[in-house]
Amino acid sequence: GAVVSQHPSRVICKSGTSVKIECRSLDFQATTMFWYRQFPKKSLMLMATSNEGSKATYEQGVEKDKFLINHASLTLSTLTVTSAHPEDSSFYICSAPYEGYGYTFGSGTRLTVV
Amino acid sequence: KNEVEQSPQNLTAQEGEFITINCSYSVGISALHWLQQHPGGGIVSLFMLSSGKKKHGRLIATINIQEKHSSLHITASHPRDSAVYICAVSKGGGSNYKLTFGKGTLLTVNP
Numbered sequence: 001g002a003v004v005s006q007h008p009s010r011v012i013c014k015s016g017t018s019v020k021i022e023c024r025s026l027d028f029q030a031t032t033m034f035w036y037r038q039f040p041k042k043s044l045m046l047m048a049t050s051n052e053g054s055k056a057t058y059e060q061g062v063e064k065d066k067f068l069i070n071h072a073s074l075t076l077s078t079l080t081v082t083s084a085h086p087e088d089s090s091f092y093i094c095s096a097p098y099e100g101y102g103y104t105f106g107s108g109t110r111l112t113v114v
Numbered sequence: 115k116n117e118v119e120q121s122p123q124n125l126t127a128q129e130g131e132f133i134t135i136n137c138s139y140s141v142g143i144s145a146l147h148w149l150q151q152h153p154g155g156g157i158v159s160l161f162m163l164s165s166g167k168k169k170h171g172r173l174i175a176t177i178n179i180q181e182k183h184s185s186l187h188i189t190a191s192h193p194r195d196s197a198v199y200i201c202a203v204s205k206g207g208g209s210n211y212k213l214t215f216g217k218g219t220l221l222t223v224n225p
Binding site for chain 1: 145147149155156159211215216218
C-alpha cells in the first residue's frame with residue numbers, strides 16, 4: 001500500500017514553456033504532499049509543502065509564481081514549472097506522509113529545459 | 115553543522131560483506147527514517163524508527179535515542195544493494211512534519 005504515482009518520469013521542454021508534474025496517491029488519501037528538487041549528487045531540497053484545499057507553503061528562496069503547486073483533491077497534487085529556463089533543469093520528486101509507515105515517494109521527474 | 119550527519123559518504127564493498135552506515139543527528143526528533151535511492155532516482159522508504167531495532171530481510175536498522183545515533187546494516191551484501199542510502203529525521207509530532215535529510219551514503223557492491 002501507500003503508493004504515490006508520479007508522471008511524467010522524464011520531460012524535455014523548450015525554454016519559455018510550462019511543464020506540469022503530477023503526483024497521485026493510489027491507495028490512500030494524501031492530505032499533505034512535499035515537493036523536492038534534487039541536483040546531481042546532492043541531497044533533496046524541499047521546495048514546498050502542499051495541503052489539500054489550501055495554499056502551498058513555500059520554502060525560503062523558492063519562487064511561488066514560478067513553481068505553481070495545486071492540491072485540489074486528496075489524491076492529486078501538481079507542480080507546474082512556468083516559463084521554464086535551463087537552470088530549472090533538475091530532478092523533481094514528491095512525497096506524502098503515510099500514517100504509521102513514514103513517507104512514500106513518487107518515482108521522480110527528470111526535467112530538461114533546452 | 116548539518117543537523118543530520120552520515121558516514122561514510124562513499125562505501126565500496128565486495129559481495130557478501132557486512133555493511134554499516136551511520137547517522138548522527140543533533141536535534142530532537144519524533145522519528146528517524148532510512149531511505150534508499152537507486153541510480154534512476156526513485157526513493158524507497160526502508161525504515162521508520164523511533165526506538166530500538168527493526169529488521170527487514172537482510173536490512174537491520176537500529177537507533178539509540180540517548181546518543182542520537184542510528185545505524186543501517188546490510189548483511190550478505192549484493193550488487194543490487196548498490197544505491198544511495200539516506201538518513202532523514204522528522205522533528206515534529208506525527209508523520210506530517212517535513213524531513214531533514216543527511217547527505218547520503220553512496221554504496222557500491224562489487225560482484
